[in-house]
Amino acid sequence: MSFVxxxxxxYSYPGTAAAVLNDFSLDLEQGEVVGLLGQSGSGKSTLxxxxxxxxxxxxxxISIQGETMSSRHKFVQPERRGVGMVFQDYALFPHMNxxxxxxxxxxxxxxxxxxxxxxxMLELVKLADxxxxxxxxxxxxxxxxxxxARALAPSPRLxxxxxxxxxxxxxxxxxIRKELKELLHQTGIxxxxxxxxxxxxxxxxxxxxxxxxxxxxxxxxxxxxxxxx
Amino acid sequence: xxxxxxxRIRHKLNGWIVISGIxxxxxxxxxxxxxTGLLRRPxxxxxxxxxxxLFNYAWESLLLTGGTVAAxxxxxxxxxxxxxxxxxxxxxxxxxxxxxxxxxxxxxxxxTYGSMLSYTGSVQTFMRNTLGWSVxxxxxxxxxxxxxxxxxxxxxxxxxxxxxRTFLEKHSASFIENARLLGGHPVSNxxxxxxxxxxxxxxxxxxxxxxxxxxxxxxxxxxxxxxxxAAIFKTWFGMYDVDSAIRLSGLLMSFIIGLxxxxxxxxxxxxxxxxxxxxxxxxxxxxxxxSGGIAATVGIIITLLSFFIPVAQLAVWAVWTYxxxxxxxxxxxxxxxxxxxxxxxxxxxxxxxxxxxxxxTWRSGITLVSSKLLSMGYSIPGAVLSIGVxxxxxxxxxxxxxxxxxxxxxxxxxxxxxxxIMLVFAYIIRFLAVGFNAVDxxxxxxxxxxxxxxxxxxxxxTATFFKVELPLIKGAxxxxxxxxxxxxxxxxxxxxxxxxxxxxxxxxKAYQYASDEQIHQAAxxxxxxxxxxxxxxxxxxxxxxxxxx
Numbered sequence: 001m002s003f004v005x006x007x008x009x010x011y012s013y014p015g016t017a018a019a020v021l022n023d024f025s026l027d028l029e030q031g032e033v034v035g036l037l038g039q040s041g042s043g044k045s046t047l048x049x050x051x052x053x054x055x056x057x058x059x060x061x062i063s064i065q066g067e068t069m070s071s072r073h074k075f076v077q078p079e080r081r082g083v084g085m086v087f088q089d090y091a092l093f094p095h096m097n098x099x100x101x102x103x104x105x106x107x108x109x110x111x112x113x114x115x116x117x118x119x120x121m122l123e124l125v126k127l128a129d130x131x132x133x134x135x136x137x138x139x140x141x142x143x144x145x146x147x148x149a150r151a152l153a154p155s156p157r158l159x160x161x162x163x164x165x166x167x168x169x170x171x172x173x174x175x176i177r178k179e180l181k182e183l184l185h186q187t188g189i190x191x192x193x194x195x196x197x198x199x200x201x202x203x204x205x206x207x208x209x210x211x212x213x214x215x216x217x218x219x220x221x222x223x224x225x226x227x228x229x
Numbered sequence: 230x231x232x233x234x235x236x237r238i239r240h241k242l243n244g245w246i247v248i249s250g251i252x253x254x255x256x257x258x259x260x261x262x263x264x265t266g267l268l269r270r271p272x273x274x275x276x277x278x279x280x281x282x283l284f285n286y287a288w289e290s291l292l293l294t295g296g297t298v299a300a301x302x303x304x305x306x307x308x309x310x311x312x313x314x315x316x317x318x319x320x321x322x323x324x325x326x327x328x329x330x331x332x333x334x335x336x337x338x339x340x341t342y343g344s345m346l347s348y349t350g351s352v353q354t355f356m357r358n359t360l361g362w363s364v365x366x367x368x369x370x371x372x373x374x375x376x377x378x379x380x381x382x383x384x385x386x387x388x389x390x391x392x393x394r395t396f397l398e399k400h401s402a403s404f405i406e407n408a409r410l411l412g413g414h415p416v417s418n419x420x421x422x423x424x425x426x427x428x429x430x431x432x433x434x435x436x437x438x439x440x441x442x443x444x445x446x447x448x449x450x451x452x453x454x455x456x457x458x459a460a461i462f463k464t465w466f467g468m469y470d471v472d473s474a475i476r477l478s479g480l481l482m483s484f485i486i487g488l489x490x491x492x493x494x495x496x497x498x499x500x501x502x503x504x505x506x507x508x509x510x511x512x513x514x515x516x517x518x519x520s521g522g523i524a525a526t527v528g529i530i531i532t533l534l535s536f537f538i539p540v541a542q543l544a545v546w547a548v549w550t551y552x553x554x555x556x557x558x559x560x561x562x563x564x565x566x567x568x569x570x571x572x573x574x575x576x577x578x579x580x581x582x583x584x585x586x587x588x589x590t591w592r593s594g595i596t597l598v599s600s601k602l603l604s605m606g607y608s609i610p611g612a613v614l615s616i617g618v619x620x621x622x623x624x625x626x627x628x629x630x631x632x633x634x635x636x637x638x639x640x641x642x643x644x645x646x647x648x649x650i651m652l653v654f655a656y657i658i659r660f661l662a663v664g665f666n667a668v669d670x671x672x673x674x675x676x677x678x679x680x681x682x683x684x685x686x687x688x689x690x691t692a693t694f695f696k697v698e699l700p701l702i703k704g705a706x707x708x709x710x711x712x713x714x715x716x717x718x719x720x721x722x723x724x725x726x727x728x729x730x731x732x733x734x735x736x737x738k739a740y741q742y743a744s745d746e747q748i749h750q751a752a753x754x755x756x757x758x759x760x761x762x763x764x765x766x767x768x769x770x771x772x773x774x775x776x777x778x
Binding site (some may be wrong): 055078084085 | 679682684686687688697
C-alpha cells in the first residue's frame with residue numbers, strides 16, 4: 001500500500017461551479033520527494049491545502065499510512081494529521097523568536113527534551129547562534145531555513161512545501177536548493193513540493209507531476225508524469 | 230444534529246462558531262420581538278395615534294433626517310475635497326479639527342447652543358449690555374426644526390467628511406490626476422469625477438448621519454420636535470401604552486432596515502476601488518493667497534462653531550457651577566458610568582472576538598449573515614432597542630418566576646429586568662459592531678497564514694487563538710474596546726430607558742440637569758463626556774493612519 005494515497009479528489013471554491021481540481025488521483029511511496037509543477041491557477045496549492053486539511057474536498061479521499069484523513073464521512077482536523085508545511089511566505093510568528101518558533105509544534109516533551117530538539121534543529125539548518133533573533137532580524141534565506149526547522153521539528157510524517165523559493169533572489173536560490181536537497185536526504189522525509197519553476201523541481205524531486213487545467217503538455221524523460229486536473 | 234449539515238460545513242464547525250451563532254440569535258431577539266409587534270392586534274389608543282399623530286411624527290422625522298443628511302453631505306464632501314486636493318494655510322490643523330465635533334454628542338450641543346443664544350444667554354447679553362444692540366428674537370431662536378437641523382449638521386458632518394476624505398486620499402489620485410491632465414476645469418472635475426467616484430463613501434457617511442439623527446432623543450426633546458423616537462417615549466411614559474410604543478418602534482425599524490439595505494445596495498453597485506496598494510496619494514494643488522485665505526477662514530469659522538465655542542462656553546459654566554456639582558455624589562456617578570461602561574465593553578469585546586474569529590474560519594453563509602446583522606445593531610435607535618430588550622427581559626422574568634420563588638425572592642418579582650444586566654445586554658447589542666469591526670480589521674491585517682501555520686504545527690483552533698492570534702491582534706482588540714467603551718459612556722436614550730431606578734451616569738445626569746433648566750450644572754458632566762470623545766476621535770485618527778500605511 002502506498003504511503004500517501006489521494007483518490008478521485010475534486011474541489012471547487014464555495015459558491016462557484018468551476019472545479020479547481022477534478023477527479024485527481026496520486027500515490028506517494030515512503031521517502032519519495034514529489035514535485036507538483038504548474039502555472040498559477042492549476043490547483044497545485046489547493047491540492048496541498050487539501051492534503052494539509054486546511055480545505056475540505058468536495059469529493060474524493062485522502063489517506064496517509066492507510067489512515068483516512070478526508071472522505072465523505074471523515075475529516076481529520078489539520079492539527080491531527082501529522083503533516084508539516086512550509087508556507088510560501090514562511091509565516092514565522094513575528095512575536096516569537098527563532099527558538100520559540102521552532103519549539104511551537106513540540107508537545108508532550110519535557111523542558112529539556114524540547115530544548116535539545118530545538119538545538120538539534122537549529123544545527124540541522126545551520127543557524128545554531130540565531131535562536132534569540134526575531135524573524136524580522138533574519139535574511140530571506142535564513143527565514144526560509146527557520147521555516148523548515150519549525151516544520152520538521154515535530155517529526156511530521158509528510159512535509160508539504162508551497163513555493164518555498166518564490167521569495168528568494170535568484171543568486172541565492174542555487175545554494176539553498178542544494179542545502180534543501182541535503183536536508184531532505186538527511187531526514188528521509190516523504191515530501192511534496194509545489195513550484196512553478198521546473199529547475200526547482202528537477203533539482204529536488206524524485207518524480208515530477210505537471211498539473212495543468214488547460215492544454216496537456218508532454219515532458220520528456222521518465223521522471224515526468226502528466227496530470228490534467 | 231451535526232450529521233444533518235453538509236460535509237463542508239460540518240468539517241469547519243467548532244465551538245467558536247456555535248457560540249457566535251447563539252450570540253447572534255440573542256442579539257436578534259429584541260428586534261424580532263419588535264417586528265412581530267406589527268402583527269399583533271393594536272391597542273385602542275392606536276387608532277388615535279394613527280389618526281392624529283402618526284403622520285406628524287413621520288413627517289417631522291423625515292424632515293429632520295433629510296435636512297440634516299443634505300446639509301452634512303454638502304459640508305462633509307466639500308470639506309473632504311478641499312483638504313485632500315488643495316493646500317492652504319492651516320490645512321493640517323483643520324483637517325484634524327473637522328473631526329473634533331464628533332466628540333460632542335448633539336444633545337449636549339443642543340442645550341449649550343440653546344442656552345447661549347437665548348435672551349439671557351451669553352451672546353445676547355453681550356450684544357445688549359456691551360454693544361448696546363437690541364436684536365430681533367426671531368433670528369436667535371434655534372429651538373425649532375431649522376435649529377435642530379443646524380445643530381445636527383454642525384456636529385454630524387464629520388461622518389461624511391471623514392469617510393469621504395479617507396476614500397479620496399486612498400483611491401482617487403490616478404483618476405483625478407488624469408482628469409487634470411486632460412484639462413478639465415477644477416469645478417467640473419469635482420462634479421464629473423470626484424462626486425460620482427465617492428458616491429459610495431458619501432452614502433456610507435450619510436447613512437451614519439441618518440442613523441444618528443433617528444437614534445437621537447436629547448435634541449428633539451429639548452427643541453420640542455415630535456420625532457418618532459420622541460413619540461415612542463411619549464406613548465410609553467406619557468400614555469403608558471407599551472403596545473403602541475412597540476408598534477411605533479416596529480414601523481421605525483422597518484424604515485431603517487429599508488435604509489440599511491438601500492445603502493448596502495448603493496455601495497454594491499458602485500465599486501470603484503482600485504486594486505489595493507497601487508494608488509499613490511494625490512498631489513495637493515496650492516491655493517493662491519486670496520483663495521487660500523478664504524479657505525482657511527471658512528475652515529476656522531466652522532471649527533470654532535462646531536467645537537471650540539461650545540466647549541469654551543461649557544468651560545465657563547463649569548467654573549460657575551464647580552462647587553455646586555463637584556461632590557461625593559458626582560464621584561459616585563462617575564464610578565457608575567465607568568463601571569457599567571467598562572463591564573459592558575469588556576463583555577462586548579469577548580463576543581466581538583468570538584464572532585470575528587468565527588466569521589473568519591468560515592467565511593460564508595450564516596456567519597457572514599450574522600456579522601451583517603451584528604453591524605445592523607448599530608443602526609437600531611436606542612429607544613427602539615430598549616423596548617425590545619425590556620420586553621425580552623420581562624418575559625424572561627416571567628419564565629423564571631418559579632426559580633425566583635425557590636430562591637426566596639418572592640413570587641412575581643422582576644429581577645433581571647430591574648437590574649444592570651439588562652442595560653449591559655442592551656449596550657452590547659447596540660455597540661457590538663464597533664468592537665467587531667476593530668477586531669475584524671485586526672484579523673484582516675494579520676491574514677490567515679499564521680493561524681494555518683499554527684494548525685499545521687499541531688495546535689487546535691482555540692490554542693491557536695490564544696498563542697498566535699491574540700498576541701498579534703491585541704492592539705486591535707484594545708482599540709475596539711476603548712472605542713466601544715467611549716460610545717457607551719455617551720449613549721443617552723438607551724441608558725435613560727433601561728437604567729435601574731436611581732442609577733445615574735454622566736450622560737443621564739447631564740441630560741437631567743439640562744431638562745430641569747439647570748443648564749449650567751450640566752457643563753461638568755458634559756465636558757467629561759467631550760473629553761472622552763476627543764480621546765476616541767484621536768484613536769480613530771491614529772487607527773486610520775495605521776491602516777493606510
